[in-house]
Amino acid sequence: MANTSPGQLLVPQRRALWDDIKGIPGSMQLVDIPRIRNTWIYGYIIDGIKYLAAGAAVDAIRRSFLWLYQRVKLRYSTSAEFVMGDPSYEWIVLFLTENNVWQRTRDFRVTSKTSKLVYGVSVSADPEINGVADYVPTYEAPQLFRWRGCWVEVQRFRAQVQGTNGQPQQAAAIFLTVFTRKLSVLSELVEEAHRGYQRKIKPYVTIFLADSPSYGGSFLWNVKRKPHRPIESIILPDGVLDDLISDAKRFFASESWYHRAGIPHRRGYLLYGPPGTGKSSTIHAVAGVLNLEIHSFSLSSGFVDDGFLQRAVATIPKRSIVLVEDIDCALPARDDDDESDAGSPARRHRPSRRTGATLSGLLNMIDGIGSEEGKLFFATTNYVDRLDPALMRPGRIDRRIRYALATRAQASRLYERLFKDAEVDTGPGRRGTFDDDGLAAEADAPDQIVSEPIGAVGPPSDPAVSTPTKISDARLADLAQQFAAAMRDCEFSPAELQGYLLSNRERPVAAAAEMAAWVARQREAGEAKEAARAERKERVRAARAQMEAARFQQQYGAYAPYPYPMPPMGALPPPPLEGDADATTVPPSEVFSAPPPGSGADVTAVPPSEAFSAPPPAVPESPPSPADSPALVPAASPPPLPKHVNGINGI
Numbered sequence: 001m002a003n004t005s006p007g008q009l010l011v012p013q014r015r016a017l018w019d020d021i022k023g024i025p026g027s028m029q030l031v032d033i034p035r036i037r038n039t040w041i042y043g044y045i046i047d048g049i050k051y052l053a054a055g056a057a058v059d060a061i062r063r064s065f066l067w068l069y070q071r072v073k074l075r076y077s078t079s080a081e082f083v084m085g086d087p088s089y090e091w092i093v094l095f096l097t098e099n100n101v102w103q104r105t106r107d108f109r110v111t112s113k114t115s116k117l118v119y120g121v122s123v124s125a126d127p128e129i130n131g132v133a134d135y136v137p138t139y140e141a142p143q144l145f146r147w148r149g150c151w152v153e154v155q156r157f158r159a160q161v162q163g164t165n166g167q168p169q170q171a172a173a174i175f176l177t178v179f180t181r182k183l184s185v186l187s188e189l190v191e192e193a194h195r196g197y198q199r200k201i202k203p204y205v206t207i208f209l210a211d212s213p214s215y216g217g218s219f220l221w222n223v224k225r226k227p228h229r230p231i232e233s234i235i236l237p238d239g240v241l242d243d244l245i246s247d248a249k250r251f252f253a254s255e256s257w258y259h260r261a262g263i264p265h266r267r268g269y270l271l272y273g274p275p276g277t278g279k280s281s282t283i284h285a286v287a288g289v290l291n292l293e294i295h296s297f298s299l300s301s302g303f304v305d306d307g308f309l310q311r312a313v314a315t316i317p318k319r320s321i322v323l324v325e326d327i328d329c330a331l332p333a334r335d336d337d338d339e340s341d342a343g344s345p346a347r348r349h350r351p352s353r354r355t356g357a358t359l360s361g362l363l364n365m366i367d368g369i370g371s372e373e374g375k376l377f378f379a380t381t382n383y384v385d386r387l388d389p390a391l392m393r394p395g396r397i398d399r400r401i402r403y404a405l406a407t408r409a410q411a412s413r414l415y416e417r418l419f420k421d422a423e424v425d426t427g428p429g430r431r432g433t434f435d436d437d438g439l440a441a442e443a444d445a446p447d448q449i450v451s452e453p454i455g456a457v458g459p460p461s462d463p464a465v466s467t468p469t470k471i472s473d474a475r476l477a478d479l480a481q482q483f484a485a486a487m488r489d490c491e492f493s494p495a496e497l498q499g500y501l502l503s504n505r506e507r508p509v510a511a512a513a514e515m516a517a518w519v520a521r522q523r524e525a526g527e528a529k530e531a532a533r534a535e536r537k538e539r540v541r542a543a544r545a546q547m548e549a550a551r552f553q554q555q556y557g558a559y560a561p562y563p564y565p566m567p568p569m570g571a572l573p574p575p576p577l578e579g580d581a582d583a584t585t586v587p588p589s590e591v592f593s594a595p596p597p598g599s600g601a602d603v604t605a606v607p608p609s610e611a612f613s614a615p616p617p618a619v620p621e622s623p624p625s626p627a628d629s630p631a632l633v634p635a636a637s638p639p640p641l642p643k644h645v646n647g648i649n650g651i
């Protein structure tokens with residue numbers, strides 16, 4: 001390296017620039033600064049210094065601005081984050097929609113999935129075109145709008161986070177900044193958003209379903225809206241619903257009493273009974289009447305565990321319904337004839353081990369519900385006898401409501417409800433032949449019953465042939481009676497009856513007339529199912545008894561007192577199954593090689609290994625049929641179990 005002295009600069013020789021790049025020594029030379037003023041390199045150096053200075057200045061200004069902005073923002077703004085899955089996210093999205101904030105955006109993602117209620121961006125005046133797809137604002141573009149004299153900045157974020165099941169989850173959040181020194185503006189905005197949301201969703205019941213894994217510190221609720229269910233559409237014995245609603249109203253009205261008494265402001269209801277009897281429908285109707293949101297847990301989801309329940313319950317706001325459907329899911333499965341009803345509708349209600357939640361986790365969750373005041377806790381089950389007493393104690397469950405299969409009176413009301421606006425065909429030239437009770441006309445024209453096209457789906461094509469007339473009340477009541485008389489009390493669930501009536505929803509007269517045939521078919525199918533079920537159950541029982549006997553004899557010897565009815569000689573071990581070539585069967589002579597009872601030999605003194613020298617009999621892979629081991633089959637098959645335990649609805 002050459003020594004430089006003041007006033008000199010080391011520069012590459014112009015001629016040897018290429019050599020310098022290649023590292024050829026000797027290509028640099030010392031030049032006096034005054035001399036290089038006129039050289040080509042001088043311009044580069046000066047320009048470089050200028051650019052450097054300009055860049056540094058710009059960066060300093062940017063940093064100062066940011067610094068200032070942060071300070072101003074801190075002092076003159078308040079901000080809040082709303083995370084998808086939290087109820088407040090719904091409020092704020094609707095608020096922004098109603099304030100037309102998204103209308104100003106120019107970046108959209110087009111989707112046909114998102115509900116229009118959420119963004120409500122219309123890009124066309126034609127409502128039909130608008131309905132085709134929804135225009136979801138892109139996430140990152142911030143929007144500025146004015147609200148009550150303040151500037152508000154809104155920005156959406158999209159985040160990918162890891163769910164509790166280890167799978168990545170898409171989550172969105174809205175970040176709101178209100179530029180004002182008054183803290184109250186933000187809370188006023190949130191309150192207004194909430195009020196607007198309540199107004200907007202009044203005709204709907206909002207259901208938050210905890211059927212997705214939570215992420216981070218937030219909780220992911222799946223939000224659904226259902227139109228209110230009219231309370232009169234639930235057909236239960238008189239007084240049941242009114243009593244439930246007035247009880248819930250009384251509960252909300254007595255908040256201060258609960259506080260004074262030091263009791264958590266929570267009320268628990270257990271709705272139990274066979275499937276399809278109206279338990280869930282009741283809760284939806286009550287939520288509509290009391291204007292409450294439902295937060296529902298699905299215990300059978302694989303990712304649900306105690307921690308999940310705790311996190312979920314912590315996010316539920318005041319004045320809501322907490323619903324745990326099929327609460328028996330959290331209890332340990334019974335080790336009885338679980339498989340005996342495979343394929344039956346009740347099977348889906350069987351307690352399973354699929355949930356990671358434990359009973360104690362569930363109890364903690366229920367107790368946690370009271371930590372935020374004003375919540376109704378509803379639990380439903382088809383297996384009330386399996387519930388733990390700890391779950392049922394007052395304070396957790398305050399009232400129990402029993403649901404049962406439909407009585408004839410309920411069936412008749414169900415019919416009337418479904419067909420009250422129906423039209424019946426009076427046929428050509430028969431207009432007006434129905435008198436007020438409508439009976440005479442039908443007696444005159446039985447053929448009309450068969451060919452009735454009912455105008456529920458639109459007017460008939462040929463008025464000369466078909467003359468639909470709105471069904472009279474008397475006629476409706478008569479048909480309803482006919483419909484209900486075809487069945488027994490508590491034979492079918494309202495859901496089953498509703499299914500039948502819906503399949504005939506355009507044929508009210510035929511629905512009543514053909515009910516008897518439908519009932520006969522149902523009974524036949526039910527009996528066949530019961531017989532198959534009883535047979536399956538008996539086969540399982542026989543196989544178990546056989547295995548038990550084999551195991552017992554292997555362990556204690558052939559002549560140990562056997563606690564079960566002994567199978568006759570030769571019945572054990574079971575015959576090899578068809579196709580089971582490897583099954584090792586032991587001849588009876590080898591199995592029973594010990595001395596006969598009464599011969600003086602001490603059975604207990606014989607070690608099991610000696611008493612039973614032959615290998616254990618093969619355990620059948622599938623239970624043998626009763627015909628294979630007649631000694632294990634009772635003389636007569638047990639009578640089929642009643643399909644449902646009949647009961648009287650009521651509290």
Ligand SMILES: Nc1ncnc2c1ncn2[C@@H]1O[C@H](COP(=O)(O)OP(=O)(O)OP(=O)(O)O)[C@@H](O)[C@H]1O
Pocket residue numbers: 233234235236273274275276277278279280281282380381382403494495496498
């Ligand atoms: N008592 C009833 N009155 C009117 N409709 C009913 C009644 N019970 C059941 N239904 C109808 O049957 C269907 C199923 O009812 P719902 O889901 O409320 O029954 P559930 O008892 O909750 O059944 P599950 O135990 O299987 O959850 C609904 O469409 C509902 O309209």
